[in-house]
Amino acid sequence: DAMVIQNPRYQVTQFGKPVTLSCSQTLNHNVMYWYQQKSSQAPKLLFHYYDKDFNNEADTPDNFQSRRPNTSFCFLDIRSPGLGDAAMYLCATSPSSASGAYNEQFFGPGTRLTVL
Amino acid sequence: GQQVMQIPQYQHVQEGEDFTTYCNSSTTLSNIQWYKQRPGGHPVFLIQLVKSGEVKKQKRLTFQFGEAKKNSSLHITATQTTDVGTYFCAGPNQAGTALIFGKGTTLSVSS
Numbered sequence: 687d688a689m690v691i692q693n694p695r696y697q698v699t700q701f702g703k704p705v706t707l708s709c710s711q712t713l714n715h716n717v718m719y720w721y722q723q724k725s726s727q728a729p730k731l732l733f734h735y736y737d738k739d740f741n742n743e744a745d746t747p748d749n750f751q752s753r754r755p756n757t758s759f760c761f762l763d764i765r766s767p768g769l770g771d772a773a774m775y776l777c778a779t780s781p782s783s784a785s786g787a788y789n790e791q792f793f794g795p796g797t798r799l800t801v802l
Numbered sequence: 803g804q805q806v807m808q809i810p811q812y813q814h815v816q817e818g819e820d821f822t823t824y825c826n827s828s829t830t831l832s833n834i835q836w837y838k839q840r841p842g843g844h845p846v847f848l849i850q851l852v853k854s855g856e857v858k859k860q861k862r863l864t865f866q867f868g869e870a871k872k873n874s875s876l877h878i879t880a881t882q883t884t885d886v887g888t889y890f891c892a893g894p895n896q897a898g899t900a901l902i903f904g905k906g907t908t909l910s911v912s913s
Contacts, residue, residue, distance in 0.1 A: 719900075728890060728903035729845065741899060776844055788833055788894060790847040791901065 689713070690794035692777050698800045699767050707762040707797045709777030718760045719791065720752060721776040729776055735760065736782060764799075772801045804829050806893050808904035815911055821878040823907035825891035832894055834867055834874045835901065840887040848876075848889075881911050 690711045699705040709718065716737050721729035733742045735754045749771070751763040764771055775798075778791040805828045815821050825834065833852045837845040849858055851867035851874060858865045864877045878885055888908045892901040 726908070728905050730903075731900050734900060743900070778845075788898070790835060790850060791837075791845075793844040793846070796844050 690777055690779055690792050692775075692794040692797050694797060695795060696798050696800070698802060699764075700802050701769065702766045705764050705767055705799065707764075707775050707777075707799070709760045709762075709794055710758050711777075711779045711792075711794075712758070713779055713781075713792060714757065715779035715781050715792070716757065717780040717782050717789075718754060719776075719778040719780070720750075720760070720762050721778065723774045723776055723796070732762070767799070767801045769801050772799055774798050804896055804902060806891060806902045806904040808891055808907050810907055811905065812908050813910070815881050815909070817883060817911050817913045818880050821881050821885070821909055823876050823889050823891075823909075825874040825876075825904050827872045827893050829896060830871050832871075832898070834871075835892045836865060836874075836876055837890045837892065837903075838887050839890065839906070843887075845890060878909075881909070883911050883913055885909060886911050 693708050719734040720732045722732055723729045731743050732746045732750055733752050749765050753761045774796045776796045777794040780789045780791045807826045809824050833850055835850045836848040838848055839845045849865050854871050855869045856867040862879045866875045888906040890903050890906045892903045895902050
């Protein structure tokens with residue numbers, strides 16, 4: 687089945703220790719998103735890719751970086767995790783229109799990040 | 803800045819009762835989407851509304867898009883325990899580059 691896969695499902699890291707979360711998709715969608723979702727809150731968009739074009743949200747901290755080496759894979763790098771970065775990180779994909787915002791988004795199961 | 807607001811934040815109902823969540827945008831939207839997130843799960847797309855005044859039904863769920871394309875509602879008739887979860891509305895930002903999610907309405911249902 688076509689899907690969005692996130693690994694790992696649970697990640698524990700130490701304060702300040704870099705961590706990488708991964709997302710892969712078999713849907714062949716050209717738009718990919720990374721969201722941060724804290725408990726009882728809405729998903730907050732960090733950045734998205736339209737093909738290889740990277741779009742950073744204005745309020746995304748510099749601590750968060752992303753890479754998309756090909757259509758299928760996208761990575762979220764947190765360079766120096768703080769306690770406030772503990773959250774669920776959701777990857778989503780969308781078939782485009784120009785930005786993908788007009789089309790439904792397909793979410794992965796998420797990676798729950800714990801920062802000790 | 804552009805905002806998408808939802809009320810209520812929480813709603814508890816007895817099984818069989820109806821449920822409605824309301825979504826309001828500070829700006830006119832080209833479309834609105836609804837997602838459901840089960841406890842411990844991820845958001846799952848339910849529907850997209852595009853036309854002014856549009857009404858769509860999915861079994862017991864009725865979705866409406868306001869005439870001014872600034873508000874929307876989701877109504878569930880005769881709730882079941884399987885309806886439990888958080889319902890989010892989301893609309894495109896003004897640049898059309900991303901979705902802005904409302905804060906969601908969390909529905910709990912007791913049998």
